[in-house]
Amino acid sequence: MSRVLLLFGGRSAEHEVSCVSAVAIHDALVEAGHRVIPVGIDRDGAWYLVDDSHRPFQAKGRTVSLRVPEGILVAGEDEVGFDVVFPVLHGPFGEDGTVQGMFEIAGKPYVGCGVLGSAVAMDKDVARQMLTAAGLPTPRWEVVRSGEFADDPAGTVERITRSLGKTVFVKPASLGSSVGITKAETPAGIKDALDEAFRYGDKAIVDEFVDGREIEVAILEGPRAALPGEVHSANEWYDYDAKYRDEESDFEVPARLTEQRTAEIQALAAQAFSALECRGLARVDFFFEEGGRGFVVNEVNTMPGFTPISGFPKMWMASGMTYAELCNELVDLAV
Secondary structure, three states: OOEEEEEEEOOOOOHHHHHHHHHHHHHHHHHOOOEEEEEEEOOOOOEEEOOOOOOOOOOOOEEEEEEOOOOEEEEOOEEEOOOEEEEEOOOOOOOOOHHHHHHHHHOOOEOOOOHHHHHHHHOHHHHHHHHHHOOOOOOOEEEEEHHHHHHOHHHHHHHHHHHHOOOEEEEEOOOOOOOOOEEEOOHHHHHHHHHHHOOOOOEEEEEEOOOOEEEEEEEEOOOEEOOOEEEEOOOOOOOHHHHHOOOOOEEEOOOOOOHHHHHHHHHHHHHHHHHOOOOOEEEEEEEEEOOOOEEEEEEEEOOOOOOOOOHHHHHHHHOOOOHHHHHHHHHHHHO
């Protein structure tokens, strides 16, 4: 069994989600026989050795630092040994290849995608370009830069509505958990939505409205696909609250698909995983237009949520793997 450095928290807008996921993963790895060393990163980027008896986990405690390139974790005068890293970090500074690059330099194995796969999947525009180049269907989208929007907001909005229609989804290009995403249905609404998206970065993407079911597939290295699941949101769309706070939202596994459709979406998810140079794990999100285009790849998440109500573990549990077995499998893949 391994000494697992469980790294959670982080500087992104998804800090809260990471802290919730970390508790469940910690307990699962302990159940599987690993020694787990929880280290929390606060919103300012400081690292702390966390007391795992305090629930929920918080990025507080004894300060630690990682010496690179030696790959040694230091707490004061003490060295804290570890074999492998489980980065439960969502969004920028965690899921985008930055932390992955640090552990590559330190020579430490880590759970999840490498530098390239993480960086590519984090940028929804670049990911879409690679998916379409691989022949996978995606929604139509437009890219908007903050400078372009500042120079000509009316012209930018006109370009969007002419290309995609009046009902669109506006989102930061490099974020997750539906943070910063807005459904807009008027030109004024699109302008406000772009203002919101640019709070999180200088690049936004605007998606056409796809009237379809939301289906997800969990992937492990191989690639191996779990049974797909379907989102049933209590809200108008699957926003942050629906994902993590709203107990009325439901994730149905397996999704109500024919055997042929199930095999089709699993194959498409595996293709998307490979097209973006992923490894370890990912969750591939689809829209399903019945009577239309069929399955359309929305995005690929390289560090999906691991809370007790998150789709990724639910899909593998429905496919015959316990939560503890899943976490242990991820550590084994990393090593």
